[in-house]
Amino acid sequence: MRVGKLPARKARILALRYLGAGVVTLLFLFPVYWLFMISFKTPDEIYHVPPLWIPGQIQFSNYYVLFxxxxxxxxxxxxxxxxxxxxxxxxxxxxxxxxxxxxxxxxxxxxxxxxxxxxxxxxxxxxxxxxxxxxxxxxxxxxxxxxxxxxxxxxxxxxxxxxxxxxxxxxxxxxxxxxxxxxxxxxxxxxxxxxxxxxxxxxxxxxxxxxxxxxxxxxxxxxxxxxxxxxxxxxxxxxxxxxxxxxxxxxxxxxxxxxxxxxxxxxxxxxxxxxxxxx
Amino acid sequence: MTLSESINAAEQRRPSRFGRMFEDRLPYLIVAPAILILLLVGLFPLIYSLIVSFQRITMTENDTSFVGLLNYAELFRDTRLWASLGHTAIITAIALPLELLIGFLMAQLFIDRMPGRQIFVALLVLPTVISPIVAGATWRLMFDVRFGPIGQILSFFAGEPVRILWTVNPSYVYPAIIICEVWQWSPFMFLLLLAALSNVDQSQLEAAEIDGASYLRVLRAIVLPAIAPVIAVACLIRGLDLVRIFDIIWALTEGGPGSMTETISLYTYVQGFSQFETSYTAAISFLVIALLTVITTLVLKRMELAR
Amino acid sequence: MADVKLSGVHKYYGNVHAVRGVDLTIADGEFAVLVGPSGCGKSTLLRTIAGLEDPDGGTIAIGGAVVNDLRPRERNIAMVFQNYALYPYLTVSENIAFGLRARKTPEIEIRKRVSEAAEMLGIGNFLQRYPRQLSGGQRQRVAIGRAIVRKADLFLFDEPLSNLDAQLRDEMRTEIKRLHHEITTTMIYVTHDQVEAMTLADRIVLLRDGNIEQQGAPLELFEQPRTGFVAGFLGSPSINLIPATFKTNGPEAGVVFQSGGELTLPSAKARPLASMNGREILVGIRPQHFSRAGGSLRDGVVSYSATADLIQPTGTRTFTTIKIGGVDAVAELQAHDVSSHGERIDLAIDLNRVVLIDPSSGLVIA
Structure with missing residues (x-):
């Protein structure tokens, strides 16, 4: 694919739109991420103060319990x-x-x-x-x-x-x-x-x-x-x-x-x- | 059997008498099962409950004697009922415009093509399609005063520990409910408005661009009139949903603290399923139906006029 | 009022090279028609001039100033769209005034210009109506009115008549021609219809695969096509192309058809081909250059006897399918020249205007 050079004005607008899109998506998906992440945490990690934003390891015991x-x-x-x-x-x-x-x-x-x-x-x-x-x-x-x-x-x-x-x-x-x-x-x-x-x-x-x-x-x-x-x-x-x-x-x-x-x-x-x- | 085979087969037979009767009545025969179910599960219980609403059945008494409009008169004296209607109105009045506005801004952000747009849209839809109970549960985890991230983020910006009991503190329960509600349903507005905006005739926008119209003028003269019907439909659908809001509140506050966030659906549920005020609940149900019918009719009238 | 000058304009859509280095100069006040089959890049080129598309290379100048970096609104152009692009929620007069209001023209001036335009286009009675209450032809007039009142430097038309039925199309075509006589603004008009191109243009720009195939006055293109494509695109019914071999025989020169039979070419046509004995060529004969043979033949007119196959009378003329050199060809004859299928007819073919094409390069040799 050949893309011609974008005029500076358009390139700037596109960059801004990607930035906006990124921020909006982050805002709306963060709660989903949080939920998802907790499902992989160990109890220690869940009840950690301050909250941990990334689980130490992916483990499925929370799912195992449900089964x-x-x-x-x-x-x-x-x-x-x-x-x-x-x-x-x-x-x-x-x-x-x-x-x-x-x-x-x-x-x-x-x-x-x-x-x-x-x-x-x-x-x-x-x-x-x-x-x-x-x-x-x-x-x-x-x-x-x-x-x-x-x-x-x-x-x-x-x-x-x-x-x-x-x-x-x-x-x-x-x-x-x-x-x-x-x-x-x-x-x-x-x-x-x-x-x-x-x-x-x-x-x-x-x-x-x-x-x-x-x-x-x-x-x-x-x-x-x-x-x-x-x-x-x-x-x-x-x-x-x-x-x-x-x-x-x-x-x-x-x-x-x-x-x-x-x-x-x-x-x-x-x-x-x-x-x-x-x- | 393929289509052509069945055409051949059809050519070789004459319809039987029964077949002819079946075909003549087909329009009604195929409507019947669906209508029957709707009557059975939709209309029949309503009629039954209409009758009950004129009786005096409570948890302790099974008094089936006719008491006229007694239950309905009771409605007017029930302050908790009117408070619950007020709560419902507050949530609707704040959440609906917010969802519309945020949805519109999101749609504006994504209206022009850009690589990867489909992926963004697919991700942003996620909150809208999950169960409201899951949405409520998620935000309960988010809001948790000790282990949730919201407090941590607020503390970071405030520079000092912020401890808010979002789902208990009277000052914060409404914001909590509305945040969750707006989070789940703004993407719904976004989807509808994005579709509506993409359907705006491109050459009209180009003509306006050549004519030299400003963004606001284009918005007012071309875009908003073009998407107005969609906005109306979106508001109607969401408005009706908001008036009967139940799941999210059940998951977040269960109507509390006290009955501070009790909406009309929650109040009806409490009356019917924990107080077992059978006849009175039936009367409330009809009040709700009447209210919604009036609102819907008014909105639809306005939409008709706008056409 | 302005001239338009394009140099080396390119446009890509993804992998598609839609416009491939177009150089084009349109003089002030000229009516230029961009014409070509679908996908030839004519609409893209027009939209690039309007500023609705950014070129991927080259410069566009209007009235001597390069406008590449200007937005459409800054180019002082007016455009009529194929689907008219009328604003459905504004009345006719609001539609026409829209561009003027956007530019903050004084209200008195707006009213004056709108009524002038309405008068010129005969839409004065519809000013308070909405677009959906108008017929196709009336909408078309409103769209033109919206362009006129702008008093723009340049008028662009993007296939404006293709949504109209045949009769209205003829009528509006005449109106557009008259409009150009009255306001003499430079106009660029895109169409795929060669009749529109021929009738409207001061100059036809024929595009093919993103390149200009040939440009010039309508009759110049019709009579002196540079390529077989141009010869085939202009004219209705299309020119007949018959494969043959070129053959010289002393001063005499002719073409021999693959199925046998030959035609002797007039010397003016034969001369440039003197050295090409035995070459394969395509013989292009326009349907209009056939006639019923009668009396003595002029110079360069040869007789040919054929059997009428399909007969399509149009009223004034009758299109007759015959076989020449083993292929079907259409001859346009007088209404009553031929009456029945299978009839034997003696035809005269005017070879002074024959077009000889090199089949490998597609170029017209003579």
Missing amino acids: KDGDVVAILNSLIVAGVSAFIAIILGTLCAYSLARFGTGGENLAMWIISQRMIPPIAVVFPVFLIYVYFGLVDGYFGLILLYTAFNLPYVIWMMRGYIVDVPLELEESALVDGLNRWEVIWKVVFPMVRPGLMATSVFTFVFAWNDFLFALVLTRTEVITFPVMLTHYFGGQSNFWAKIAAMSVLGTLPIFVAVSVMQRYLVRGISLGAVKG
């Missing part, structure tokens, strides 16, 4: 609950979105009602849901949480997938219909493949919402199906000697999210803005 005590089951629970509910929400939500997008089922009103479901504050929903779950014995089980997360994510999936489906050229579907496929086949063999990137991105975000949720899990789990954010708060009550556990559990619970979101970076903006902004 030994069986606390990682919380991660497993989160995986099951978030994974299954994301899968169901994606399938049902996409079908519903197709109907809204292509047949205009229920008109604008149904679409608005669905998105308004997303606006309802979780705290207002969780209480009556709890009462009903107690009645039906659904508290502290996989089924109850999965059902709730599915319902909570459906409006998001429907809204996002409706946007992606509307972008599929109608001619493609019409051509398949003319070629002799029925609607059901058109959905599975033409529409799904076309919206696959959007489908993947929406699945990831759906998974992340369920994974990160705390309130529902706090209310609806007791001892059996504790998810990872709830497990994390269980450590708070104790003395600060639970720091190692907090840090290690946080890192374990953040890694999958970070990997998933990094892969889906292209869709991040559209995903978190309910499609209002196309990145």
Whole structure:
């Protein structure tokens, strides 16, 4: 690559921007670094005054403890609950979105009602849901949480997938219909493949919402199906000697999210803005 | 089966009567499961709780007799409720503009292409995607009076030991919550505004550059009007999130000291799950829903008008 | 008012060498058109003159002053963009006044200039509307108005008509030509459309792969192309290029097609080629230089008998595909010269204006 000489003015501006970028990134990533680092520290290093900014050595005993005590089951629970509910929400939500997008089922009103479901504050929903779950014995089980997360994510999936489906050229579907496929086949063999990137991105975000949720899990789990954010708060009550556990559990619970979101970076903006902004 | 194979297969069969019925009703059939779940888990509990809110069920009594608006009247006398709404409003009113401003400045910093920009953006997104509970836990470690780095850094600049009990001292709990909140969500604003700014028509900016417009004039006449819809959406999404803020506070202060940082979500939780004031909590839930509906409608109206 | 002088201008995009050492002088008041296929560097060159891109080498002078280090706003230029770049949140009159307000022109002066421009462009009735309420042609006029009021030294146009439909494009082309007659500012106009280039330009600058292939008056380029590329780029339908071998036979000279058949060249064309017996060449014959044979043939006009294959009437003229030397060629004939597929037609080819090209170098020999 050949780069011509930059005018001095531009070179200065670029240098300043890198400096700014460096400072901003440092500010925002330092807490993450701190958390990460503590998870590798020994207790002596964690409770050192003044705090140590670099661990003496990388050691995994903090993680080992989580496995030994069986606390990682919380991660497993989160995986099951978030994974299954994301899968169901994606399938049902996409079908519903197709109907809204292509047949205009229920008109604008149904679409608005669905998105308004997303606006309802979780705290207002969780209480009556709890009462009903107690009645039906659904508290502290996989089924109850999965059902709730599915319902909570459906409006998001429907809204996002409706946007992606509307972008599929109608001619493609019409051509398949003319070629002799029925609607059901058109959905599975033409529409799904076309919206696959959007489908993947929406699945990831759906998974992340369920994974990160705390309130529902706090209310609806007791001892059996504790998810990872709830497990994390269980450590708070104790003395600060639970720091190692907090840090290690946080890192374990953040890694999958970070990997998933990094892969889906292209869709991040559209995903978190309910499609209002196309990145 | 590939697409062309299924097309061939399709050509050789006639739709059965059942198949025809299925296809005719397909629009409704594929909507049904999703709507059913939404009704079951969304609407049904709400109706149930509406009924409960007119009864008098508490931890000790299961009085299902109809008491009219008694619970709702109680809302107006509940000073702790209004205080919690006030706390929520304070946090929202400070955090939201801060996040918007910081996000905008960050977006301005990264709007022009420069080598490595993608990596910076990917790193800066991290706070926004982690669980709020993790964010709260992280800052609890950061703020710790003895073993956390914040005190050490402040001491370094102050030149003398600074010992602040961030999550306990009444003067510092709000700053602590807002720092954590702004840290986690400014990158969210940043992402949306960066996308919005990149969508501003480049040739309009070039035309303005040739016309000789100053930075502020370009900002006012071209950039801000162009990204205004995105700012509105971003503020709506974040505003609604802030009004129902729960996780971060739970992780940092649990509403304390006393009930000083108790937000409306926390108060509802306390009423429902530690006091077991079933009917009263149901009434609070409806107050919250009503408030949010009003706010959302107003904001959406404003957005419509702005178009 | 200003002349423009580029010397040795280079521009890279990463590894792509978009502009490769362009030297170009445009006189004060001249209408220059930069034309060429997509990717030839014409837009890049224009944006470099505007200051929207920094050159990686060479100097750019406007009105005698080197402007390399000046920002676009400091160059006193006006530019019309392909997508018009109207500010959507400002009314038409605010759009037109934008550049003047940015320069703190007195409000009275602004009002005067805006109404003058609106009058000149016939957009006086739309001044209070927003761009989205205008048709494509009206937006185009507003964009031009925004440039006019600036009374800039130099007007730049970046493919301004390519978003318009054919009829409007013809209309706006005429308007731009008239505009240049009225305000006589130096104008540089970028297009990929050779018809626009031919009709508008005082001077065409034909670019190819970041270099100037040839520049000159439109008819000069059309009639005396220096390369096969220039010959092929200008003219519609395109010139027919037929591979052949050059053959001399005493004072007589002609071309022999690979599939047999030969044409005798007029002596003026043959003379520079005297020493090239047996050389491969491309024979370039413009569709317009075919006609239906009738009566006696002028000097340098030869007869040729062919079978009409495809027939495309356009109303006034009919494009007919025939075979010459084994390849398809298009002949532009009178509307009723040919009526049916497979018809045998006797043609006259005017070889006085034939273009002979060296296939290895691409240069025009004669």
